[in-house]
Amino acid sequence: MNAEFIDALIQLEKEKGIRKEVLIEAIEAALISGYKRNFNSAQNVRVDIDRDSGRVRVFARKTVVDEVLDPRLEISQDAARDISPSYQLGDIVEIEVTPADFGRIAAQTAKQVVTQRIREAERSIIYEEFVDREEDIVTGVVQRSDNRHYYIDLGRVEALLPHVETMPGERFKHNDRVKAYITRVEKSTKGPQVFVSRTHPGLLKRLFELEVPEIYEGIVEIRSVAREAGYRSKIAVSSRDEQVDPVGACVGHRGMRVQTVVNELRGEKIDIVRHSEEAVEFVSNALSPSKVVSVDIQEGEKVARVVVPDHQLSLAIGKEGQNARLAAKLTGWKIDIKSESEALKAEEGQAEKELADVSAEPESMNEDVIETDPLANERSADEK
Template sequence: MNAEFIEALGQLEKEKGISKDILIEAIEAALISGYKRNFHSAQNVRVDINRHSGEVRVFARKTVVEDVLDTRLEISLPAAREFDPNYQLGDIVEIEVTPADFGRIAAQTAKQVVTQRIREAERTAIFKDFIDREEDIITGIVQRADNRYYYVDLGRVEALLPHTEVIPGERFKHGDRVKTYITKVEKSTKGPQIFLSRTHPGLLKRLFELEVPEIYEGVVEIRAIAREAGQRSKVAVSSRNEDVDPVGACVGHRGQRVQTVVNELKGEKIDIVRWSEDIGEWIANALSPSKVVTVTIYEEEKMARVIVPDHQLSLAIGKEGQNARLAAKLTNWKIDIKSESEAQEAGEPVVKEPALSDQEAEHAEPAHEADETL
């Protein structure tokens, strides 16, 4: 090695942020192993790299003892005092043992160490960058696929999109651009592993944040999401400003905002409902687009009995129970749905009260109509 190599380490420090001193210390440690391996030495040695000239020197370290049992590790007091008369028993004597052709080994080792440290530094930088982007949305390009994953190029790293995290019916080919949600970032021996999803509820949340300025600005808040990817989702929203209608803000003019999200999710139907502090009202809203007659709350069981008009029963339950299932997931309450006639036959009182306010009813039906056309 020479002075130019030391200068190169200094330049590397500026460009990659890897400390020159740490690199040199790592090279010295690697050279100790290299020396012992190449010269079959069991000596205790120290390698020193001059920080200015790049000169490499190897020193055997021997302990000053009264009786020498192992000449590779020990030296007698008289022999030590030939180097320096001030040596005492127990001191360490360093004797230079640099081999004639050690420079070639040093250069090869230094290159390997520097390459490895650069790779480690880049992996660490990528990990730090993406660990901060967990639970965020990102766009990448599909590179290839196997029976478990799609491999998605994110620019600095290739991420994994499991087939189980793809919307049912979706198929990607090489070169397709895909918008995904980062679910997990892990360290591995080969660098950071980044896992993506197209089915996670977080993707739906992030898409609305991109499309609805009121959400991004914090005026409208997404309170809960229930999603069955590729089929239907329910999004509960509230507003911090009485003058801003949260449902209308998310739907957009003529449904343009929600339509953009629907298109990104390959036609997934989306119900946007108003969140409420009143549990009964909240559950009634969650069953939108169905109309609700009454909601009876059972706090201890965290269960609600909902009565709907006879002609709304199938709508409230949904195809294969989907609407009721999503409403229960959205509110985190068990929901038992009955029609008015079923409730009367069971002897349960049916008090007809509007479950939705006029403003909520105004938005609930158009949202349903929009769903039917998507």
């Protein structure tokens, strides 16, 4: 190796971000193994690479002893003092043992080490790039698929989209462009592995951030998301500016913004509702598109008892309970829905029960008095 090699390492440091000193230390460590393997040496050695000229030298390291038992590892005190009078017992003496043709071995080893370190550095850079993008949206091209995954080319890395993370009925072909949500990034022996999803609620949130400038700018905030991928979703939004309608901002002019998101999600229905800190109002909004007559909040049980018009009961509950289920996920409240007629019957039944309890109460009290009044028993005995 020579000065040109050192210059190449400096250039690598600038381009790849791998410090020159780290590469040189790695090459030195690899050359120790190369020396022992190629020259059948069992002695302790140290390899030194000159940081300016690139010259490589090998030094045998021997301990100064009184009696030499293993000349590969030890040196007598007299022999050590021939090198330098300052050596004492227990000191380490370094003797240059660089082979004549070691330059060829050094060059091969250096090439292998540098290539490996560049590959590791690139993997590390890619990992750091994508680990910072967890919970973000990416666009890629489908390259291939197997029984478990679609493999999505993201440019510098290949992402894995599990079939279970695709929406019902969704199928991709080679070269299809796909938007997906990064769920996690892992390190592996083959480099970073990026896992993405099309069903995660975060995908819906990120799509709205792309389509609605007010969300990106922080004026409108998505407070919560509930999603049953491929079928229906609900998002709750609020505004930091009283003059900006959060629902209108997300819907867009003639519904263009929300329609773009719906198209990306293959026709998935999306309800956009206004968030409220008041539980009654929030639960009422979350059951959209149905109208709500009343909401009774039970804080301790975290239950909201909702009454809706008779003709909107099925709309409030939704197909197979979907609307009520999504509203519960969105608000964090367990929602019990009744129609007006059911609620009225329940109230009448409760009133009748309370009336029956009240009418039965005096009779039971009289019986208790007769049974427990001692004077009444005495009067009865005197009369006899």
